[in-house]
Amino acid sequence: MLARRFAVPLAIALAVVLPPRASAAGAKDECLDAHGRGQDARGKGQLVRARQLFLACAQPACPSLVQGDCARFAEEVDRLTPTVGFVARDARANDLPQTSVYVDDALVATRLDDGKMYEVDPGKHVVRFVNDGRETTIKVVINQGEKGRVLSATFANVGAPASPAPALTQDAPPPPPAPSRSSWPLWLAATGGVAAAAGSIIAIIGFAKVPASCSIASHDCAAPPGDQAFSDAHSGVAMGNLGVGLGIGGAIVMVTGLVLYATSKPTAPTTTGGATPWLTASGVGVRF
Secondary structure, three states: OOOOOOHHHHHHHHOOOOOOOOHHHHHHHHHHHHHHHHHHHHOOHHHHHHHHHHHHHHOOOOHHHHHHHHHHHHHHHHHHHEEEEEEEEOOOOOOOOOOEEEEEEEEEEOOOOOOOOEEOOOOOEEEEEEOOOEEEEEEEEOOOOOOEEEEEEEEEOOOOOOOOOOOOOOOOOOOOOOOOOOHHHHHHHHHHHHHHHHHHHHHHHHHHHOOOOOOOOOOOEEOOOOOHHHHHHHHHHHHHHHHHHHHHHHHHHHHHHHHHHHHHHEEOOOOOOOEEEEEOEEEEEOOO
């Protein structure tokens, strides 16, 4: 390569017999410069830049030897230069032609409605798609000689189907209560149970107050007339009798309530004409 770069200027110098005009000399210098810089760019993997330089020195204004070299080099680099296309779509797979594309922060395309392929250098690249202020970035590795690769970006927040509004539902009014037994016999039984328990306690306390010298069964006290034992025995027996009566009465009421509840038939509640309000977690209403 180096031998060719030095051989071309030498051949051009030997081919010149008459002093060229200044403008022709300037053009030849530019051709030689493009020829050398194109080879440097190709060596660095900058194939897009190398092809541009080789095309510049392949023009008819350049010396024939340089022109032939550059044309051949341009053809070789063209085969090696990758080409890519860009596609941007929304969440519904609709194309977004009004999208600009940046490759390594360099603007490559302002719109994507022409379907063009673009030349890029081989290697790693960061491709940024911009659509209406939104950005999507992808990282790719392009291989040398890869042709027609399509780089696609999806803007998930564009064109997404709107979430359906939650349906406004209203809970149905609660069903009418099922038939049931009346609860008042249970209240009656509970009251009798409380009375029976209270009577038992009173009876126990009352009989406990009777002095040991007195007999409840014989109603006699082993004590002299006028002794306090007679008075204590009388009040204790009276309190005990009251407790026994209350306990027996309460037990009768309790049993009666339980029997009434067990023998009653379940019935549906009846209401007269009117309005009954109802309330649920998501609504309120009135049942007529």
